[in-house]
């Protein structure tokens with residue numbers, strides 16, 4: 510890093526904020542954004558917070574042609590005492606650099622970005638909604654901006670952080686969803702980019718999602734890209750199964766994205782002395798557990814929904830109805846404990862929460 514300060518250019522006029530009960534996911538953005546550029550030989554430089562605005566990018570910029578980009582997703586929460594807190598943000602920044610490495614994008618300074626993020630959040634803190642279950646979604650991303658349409662890693666990049674107030678994911682309580690096991694398309698393969706948070710993984714997932722939605726399913730369950738036998742993820746979430754009192758999740762294998770929520774759920778289960786096993790899980794074995802009456806719960810995990818119970822899994826013409834399509838006890842406990850920690854309503858024995866203190870006001 511050339512510079513360790515973030516220049517701040519405040520907006521002249523603040524935008525109108527949306528009504529809490531009208532918040533959708535990811536449609537409204539706050540007054541400011543963080544931007545930083547990369548070029549050679551400067552490296553990452555010109556870190557700044559500026560009014561939210563369109564980017565001006567050359568049409569030949571590499572991002573438009575070959576998709577060299579990465580992103581992250583995390584949230585800021587307001588506690589009942591009016592404090593602002595983040596949930597394990599250092600994990601997201603570590604993962605950002607892992608994704609950067611896979612996509613040949615130069616690493617960012619994680620500690621500096623965390624400081625810059627806190628300044629941005631503090632500046633736009635009035636945008637953090639306070640109603641039950643609402644939060645401020647944080648979207649950091651990096652795009653390749655070199656004006657060149659040859660295939661190679663870019664020599665220029667832009668790092669941007671935008672913020673979006675989001676509504677409660679579950680307005681009428683947690684509802685289990687119907688999932689189709691995907692037998693034709695695959696999300697990722699070992700050796701590919703499945704472990705990285707990069708737009709291309711999402712682009713390639715849209716077709717399967719579109720088809721399953723037409724058939725009335727909420728998401729697909731992804732199988733491995735080689736044999737299409739082993740369970741990987743559900744939609745863009747990691748997946749867990751409770752079988753005979755033990756909790757199973759697919760082991761990280763090079764094509765599964767390592768979720769921060771996944772890691773937190775595993776730690777919580779261990780803390781509760783519930784056996785949790787990371788291993789390869791075949792769809793056949795899962796079906797057998799179901800037939801034997803041992804499949805007690807299934808749920809996805811991710812930042813947006815935290816816990817998303819699976820009420821039905823459809824696989825090769827068979828419908829697995831899990832826990833009578835009701836939210837399971839374990840899914841509920843995990844959801845309640847994780848969200849209570851995130852919103853500062855419950856003790857945080859793991860030190861997961863990172864406060865955005867009033868000290869950030871002084872820097873401005």
Ligand SMILES: *Cc1c(COP(=O)(O)O)cnc(C)c1O
Nearest residue numbers: 745746747766768769770811812
């Ligand atoms: C982001 C993401 C997840 C969930 O990660 P969290 O850190 O828990 O939000 C899971 N799978 C995919 C493919 C993802 O992109």
